[in-house]
Amino acid sequence: MTPEELSTAIRSALQGAVHDGQLQVDVPADLRVERPRQRGHGDWATSLALQLAKGAGMPPRDVATILAERIGQVPGVAGVEVAGPGFLNITLDAASAGELARTIVRAGPAYGTNGSEHGRCTNVEFVSANPTGPIHLGGTRWAAVGDSLARIIEANGGTVTREYYFNDHGAQIDRFSRSLLAAAKGDPAPEDGYAGDYVLDIAHRVMDREAGILELPDEQAQERFRAIGVTMMFEEIKASLHDFGVDFDVYFHENDLHADGAVDKAIARLTERGEMFERDGALWLRTSAYGDDKDRVVIRSNGEPSYFSGDLAYYLNKRERGADRVFIMLGADHHGYIGRLMAMCQAFGDAPHENLEVLIGQMVNLVKDGKPVRMSKRAGTVVVLEDLLDAVGKDAARYALTRSSTDSTMDIDLDLLTRHSNENPVYYVQYAHARTSNVARLAAEDGVARSDGFDPSLLVDPTEAALLATLGDYPRVVAQSATLREPHRVARYLEDLAGRFHKWYDTCRVRPLTVEDEVTDLHRTRLWLNDATRQVLANGLGLLGVSAPDRM
RNA sequence: GCCCCCGUAGCUCAGGGGAUAGAGCACCGCCCUCCGGAGGCGGGGGCGUAGGUUCGAAUCCUACCGGGGGCACCA
Numbered sequence: 001m002t003p004e005e006l007s008t009a010i011r012s013a014l015q016g017a018v019h020d021g022q023l024q025v026d027v028p029a030d031l032r033v034e035r036p037r038q039r040g041h042g043d044w045a046t047s048l049a050l051q052l053a054k055g056a057g058m059p060p061r062d063v064a065t066i067l068a069e070r071i072g073q074v075p076g077v078a079g080v081e082v083a084g085p086g087f088l089n090i091t092l093d094a095a096s097a098g099e100l101a102r103t104i105v106r107a108g109p110a111y112g113t114n115g116s117e118h119g120r121c122t123n124v125e126f127v128s129a130n131p132t133g134p135i136h137l138g139g140t141r142w143a144a145v146g147d148s149l150a151r152i153i154e155a156n157g158g159t160v161t162r163e164y165y166f167n168d169h170g171a172q173i174d175r176f177s178r179s180l181l182a183a184a185k186g187d188p189a190p191e192d193g194y195a196g197d198y199v200l201d202i203a204h205r206v207m208d209r210e211a212g213i214l215e216l217p218d219e220q221a222q223e224r225f226r227a228i229g230v231t232m233m234f235e236e237i238k239a240s241l242h243d244f245g246v247d248f249d250v251y252f253h254e255n256d257l258h259a260d261g262a263v264d265k266a267i268a269r270l271t272e273r274g275e276m277f278e279r280d281g282a283l284w285l286r287t288s289a290y291g292d293d294k295d296r297v298v299i300r301s302n303g304e305p306s307y308f309s310g311d312l313a314y315y316l317n318k319r320e321r322g323a324d325r326v327f328i329m330l331g332a333d334h335h336g337y338i339g340r341l342m343a344m345c346q347a348f349g350d351a352p353h354e355n356l357e358v359l360i361g362q363m364v365n366l367v368k369d370g371k372p373v374r375m376s377k378r379a380g381t382v383v384v385l386e387d388l389l390d391a392v393g394k395d396a397a398r399y400a401l402t403r404s405s406t407d408s409t410m411d412i413d414l415d416l417l418t419r420h421s422n423e424n425p426v427y428y429v430q431y432a433h434a435r436t437s438n439v440a441r442l443a444a445e446d447g448v449a450r451s452d453g454f455d456p457s458l459l460v461d462p463t464e465a466a467l468l469a470t471l472g473d474y475p476r477v478v479a480q481s482a483t484l485r486e487p488h489r490v491a492r493y494l495e496d497l498a499g500r501f502h503k504w505y506d507t508c509r510v511r512p513l514t515v516e517d518e519v520t521d522l523h524r525t526r527l528w529l530n531d532a533t534r535q536v537l538a539n540g541l542g543l544l545g546v547s548a549p550d551r552m
Numbered sequence: 553g554c555c556c557c558c559g560u561a562g563c564u565c566a567g568g569g570g571a572u573a574g575a576g577c578a579c580c581g582c583c584c585u586c587c588g589g590a591g592g593c594g595g596g597g598g599c600g601u602a603g604g605u606u607c608g609a610a611u612c613c614u615a616c617c618g619g620g621g622g623c624a625c626c627a
Contacts, residue, residue, distance in 0.1 A: 038571070047570055050607075060607075084571050085607065130627080170627050254627095282625055293555085293623075300625040307627050335556045336622045362557055363621070404565055407557060409620060411564070422590060423564095425576055431590050442587050484568065492566055495575065506583095506592045513586055530587095552590065 001076045001096045002103070003472050006044055007032050009077075013070035014048070022066050025055045032476075033090065035469055039462070042081065042089035043097060043469055049086040060086030097468045098456025098525065104471060104532035105450070112478045112539050117158025123323035124150050127241070128165040131233040132176040132194055134384035135240065136375070137364040137412060138331050143385065144401035144545070145361065146329050147246045148487035151543045156482040161323065162248045164241075165314065168230055169254040170307060176233075177226035180206060184214060184225070196382065202229050240385050245394055245545045252317075254310050262313040263305055267298060269316065275347040285312070287343035290352075296340050312344055315356065319348075327485075329359045332409075359485055361406035368414040383412065392416065392424070395546045399426035402544050403491035425495050429537065430549055432498035436534035437550035439510050443527050446511045446519065450528050453521040459529060463504040467533065470500045474536050478543070487544065494540045501533050 011031050017023045028051065033044040049064035056063050061082055068080040068088055076096030081089040104111045126146030129139040150160045167173075179193035183203040189195040206228045207213055213224050238251070257263050267283070270276050275286050281301035285308070288295050298309045318326050330337060338360070342352040350356065366373045366383055375382050388397045403425065404410060416423075459468065477493040480486075510526045512519055538548040 034570085036571075037573080041571070045571085047608095050570075053607080087571065167627070172627055280625080284625090297625045302625080304625085306625065310627095332557065332621045334622080338556085360556070365620085408565075409558070413564085423577055427590055428576075431588090435588070435591085439587055446587090480568080486568090488566080489568095492575080495566090499575075502591055503593095505587080509587065511587050552588090 001092055002100060003033050003044060003476065006074075006077075006090065006092075009074045010046060010048065010067070010071055013067055013074065014052075016070055017066050023052070023056050023058075023063065025052045028052075035473060036087075036089065039466075041083065041087070042079070042091045043465060044090045044092070045083075046088050046090070047086075049082075049088060053086065064088050093457070094460045094465070095455075095457035097465060098459040098529070100468050100472055101456065101459070101525070101528040101532040102454055104535055105528055108535060109539060109542075111535060112474045113155045113157065114475065114479055115157040116479060117153055117156040117482065120324050121159045121161070121322050122150075122153055122325045122327060123161045123163055123318045123321075124153075124327045124329070125163045125165055125318075126327075126329040127246075128167065129237065130167045130172055130176075131230050131237060132172055133196065133233070134198060134386060135237060136385075137366070137383055137388070138361075140244070140385040140388060140397075141364050141401045141406070141410065142329050142331070142361060143241055143244055143246045144398045145406055145487055148398075148402050148490070148544050149327075149482075149485055151545065152478060152482045152487055152490065155478050155543060158482075161250060161321075162246075163250045163252060163318070164248040166234065166251050166253045168234075169258060169310065173226060173230060177222050177229060180225040180229045181218065181222045202232055205232060240389070243389060243394065244385060245398065252314070254314075257310050257313040257317070258305065262317055263309045266312040266316045267309070270312065270347055273347065273349065285340075285344065285347060287340045287347070290343035290346040292339040292343040296343075308340065311341065315341075315344060316348065319350070319355070325354070326356045327359060328356070329361060332360055332362045335360050357485070359406070362409040364401075364410045364412055366414060367411040372411075373414060383414075388412075395430065396424045396426050398545050399429075399491060400424055402487050403495075405486060405488050425491075426546060427552070429494045429498045429541065430546070431552055432501045433534060433537040433541065433548045434550060434552045435505060436501070436530050436537065439505070439530050440527070440534065441550075443511050443523070443530075446515070448511055448519050448523045448527050450524060450531065452519075453524040454528055455521045455525050458522045458525050461504070461508050463500070463507045464526075464529065467497075467500045467504045467529065470497050471532055471536055474540065477540075481543075490540050490543050494537065494544075497533070497536060497540070501537075504529075 010033065011027065014027055018025060018027065031048065033046050036042060036045040049067055050060045053060035053063050064082040064086040068082050071077060071088065071090060072080045076092055077090060078093035079091040083089050124146060126142045127135065127139050129135045150162050153160050175190065175193050178190050179199050180203045182189055182193065183200045184207055206225055209228055210224055213221055216224065267276065270285060277284050277286060282297045283299035284295045285298050286295050296308050297306045298312065299305055315326060338358045341356060341358055345352045345356040366375055474493065477489055481489045508526060510523060510530050512523060541548045
């Protein structure tokens with residue numbers, strides 16, 4: 001029995017009590033069972049009676065008693081107990097609980113998925129780092145989290161477009177190309193330019209590609225450096241993201257919005273809607289009408305479009321390409337941007353926080369010996385995606401960046417990058433998966449086969465009940481991670497599951513102790529449970545973009 | 553001044569109102585003649601402060617304290 005099935009059964013029990021006049025309450029829309037923290041409080045618990053007591057005009061324990069009697073009749077429920085102020089603690093019979101192992105194995109990769117996002121197309125824009133250098137830690141965090149979130153929404157049945165906004169239009173590109181030119185000439189980097197070995201590296205590669213580029217007049221040379229250098233940088237970013245397991249469906253160039261008239265179109269649309277106005281020689285969007293602090297310039301008084309103009313066009317473009325919902329993931333240093341983006345959304349006639357969501361992630365700090373380290377090119381403490389990848393590998397890097405909430409600033413310890421340590425919880429989870437693989441392999445050698453027997457009533461060990469209950473939680477974790485946009489919940493869940501598995505493994509053998517011992521249904525049934533665990537670990541790790549190794 | 557995020561164990565962090573607040577790491581002590589000890593068992597220690605809402609608050613609200621990040625005709 002899955003927790004969903006149990007919840008449904010409880011709902012029926014409640015409806016029955018209402019129907020028979022035992023209780024006079026509204027049946028709540030959200031009715032669910034929870035895993036009690038304490039052992040001894042049953043397999044599942046609900047505080048339903050406590051919630052209903054007031055409306056029913058009865059003491060909570062009386063409500064609980066009425067419900068307990070009815071829930072106790074549900075097939076598969078071994079016992080119901082009224083506890084404390086009115087909790088209902090429910091124990092399933094082993095057979096009913098154990099059936100879940102077979103359900104999971106049969107569902108395979110589909111276990112935990114659902115259709116709640118079916119028919120909805122979400123455009124997820126993340127990373128979007130400027131092509132003026134490698135991806136820093138902040139962008140790396142978004143790469144991991146954004147890709148996971150995309151996977152999770154897909155697991156909820158949604159269609160996702162992963163999108164990278166490639167900012168190749170404005171002043172920072174000029175600074176980058178001037179920096180390349182300066183580096184090529186052996187001059188120091190411009191005041192407001194970019195420094196670092198990678199600039200010199202790109203400059204050299206541009207010169208290799210285009211011999212004689214330095215013979216050109218500065219202006220033309222700079223333009224060549226821009227065109228070639230930006231493309232090279234872009235390819236590098238793409239390649240390192242790929243190595244990180246993140247591939248975008250669309251790399252969108254800001255330049256195109258300006259070149260193909262998309263900006264003009266967006267402005268025309270907003271003008272039609274009466275949202276634009278002129279002041280001081282500039283063209284403005286009246287974002288203050290929709291909650292923004294102030295109005296925002298779209299075309300500057302010098303005739304140049306502002307950065308914001310690209311956002312207008314880009315949003316419209318995404319919607320016209322079929323996105324029902326647009327996610328934009330930004331660093332905390334951009335939180336001040338939310339107001340104008342939401343106002344823009346509304347100005348287009350869309351629903352803010354429905355058609356558009358801005359997800360803010362806090363910063364990543366570099367730490368050494370518990371002390372913050374400023375990222376400094378001179379000190380060699382700039383850490384980029386490749387550094388993290390080289391140091392700990394894709395799995396550990398992605399896991400570490402995904403396992404905590406994006407609401408918290410994150411510290412990355414510099415020592416981790418040099419120590420190659422096994423402290424990462426990812427190994428705990430991966431090891432559990434490797435163990436399940438090992439057990440399955442050895443069981444097969446011993447002639448233990450799932451197909452020969454399955455008797456879930458044999459799964460009576462407390463560690464088996466705990467493992468089963470945790471396995472049953474997985475679908476809700478996937479659903480909740482999606483609705484809250486919080487991939488870290490999957491990671492935390494996997495750590496819990498891995499722990500339950502390790503404890504079970506320590507207590508319950510899947511294979512006979514020796515070759516002389518007979519293979520029984522207990523062994524076979526436990527193999528089902530082992531394989532179910534393996535499946536869920538693999539499914540969950542997949543959502544994080546982390547591999548599920550058979551050996552470590 | 554205004555806005556956003558955070559403050560939970562020595563450290564890094566989970567805990568979207570529920571029972572005795574958890575995990576990893578670190579520290580101490582144990583556990584395979586038995587599926588991989590990258591494991592398991594036990595121990596010490598914690599919700600920034602003060603109010604409020606609630607049968608019940610780490611969780612919701614308010615104020616304050618502390619830390620981080622923002623408040624451009626820059627991108």
